[in-house]
Amino acid sequence: MKKQMVDxxxxxxxxxxxxxxxxxxxxxxxxxxxxxxxxxxxxPGTRFIPGDLEFFYxxxxxxxxxxxxxxxxxxxxxxxxxxxxxxxxxxxxxxxxLVFLVKDLTSSPLIVSLFRFRAYGLGPFEFLPALxxxxxxxxxxxxxxxx
Numbered sequence: 001m002k003k004q005m006v007d008x009x010x011x012x013x014x015x016x017x018x019x020x021x022x023x024x025x026x027x028x029x030x031x032x033x034x035x036x037x038x039x040x041x042x043x044p045g046t047r048f049i050p051g052d053l054e055f056f057y058x059x060x061x062x063x064x065x066x067x068x069x070x071x072x073x074x075x076x077x078x079x080x081x082x083x084x085x086x087x088x089x090x091x092x093x094x095x096x097x098l099v100f101l102v103k104d105l106t107s108s109p110l111i112v113s114l115f116r117f118r119a120y121g122l123g124p125f126e127f128l129p130a131l132x133x134x135x136x137x138x139x140x141x142x143x144x145x146x147x
Contacts, residue, residue, distance in 0.1 A: 008145060008146075011145055012145060015073055015141070015145075018069055018073070019066055019069055019070065022065050022066055022068075022069040023062055023065065023066050025065070026061055026062045026064075026065030026066070026110065027058075027062055029061070029065075029110055030058045030061045030062065030110070057109055059130075059131075060109055060130050061108070061109040061110050063130035063131055063133075063134050064104055064107070064108040064109060064110065064130050065108065065110060066134060067100075067104050067130060067133055067134055067137055068101065068104050068105060068108065070134070070137040070138065070141055071097050071100050071101040071104060071137065072101065073141065074093075074097045074137065074140055074141055074144060075094060075097040075098060075101065077141075077144045077145070078090055078093040078094045078097055078144070079094055081093075081144075082094060100133075100137075104133075
């Protein structure tokens with residue numbers, strides 16, 4: 001029992017270290033890629049604002065990178081559980097995690113910007129979905145490690 005508790009604590013520390021490293025790396029990438037575009041602006045209008053990457057887009061980039069890391073960890077955990085139990089429910093969890101992983105990969109601002117696309121004018125609505133998804137994934141991760 002104590003050995004399993006130590007193993008779970010080690011897993012949790014390792015996962016948090018990975019998530020912190022991903023968040024730091026994403027922050028550095030956002031700063032390097034978009035630092036010149038962080039300029040104060042007035043209220044957004046209906047016209048296109050060149051270089052419109054503000055706090056909300058930077059926050060979305062960082063949250064998206066952390067969510068991708070969480071989904072990779074969850075997928076690994078669920079595949080490990082499936083190998084041990086051969087449960088159909090676990091296959092559903094693997095598919096769930098993989099679908100969300102593809103969704104996050106295709107909507108990540110860091111990846112979208114590699115293809116020279118930009119979103120603008122959404123304000124806080126740009127990062128709120130990623131924030132809610134982060135909390136949901138964190139709960140799944142907590143439950144997956146705990147039980």
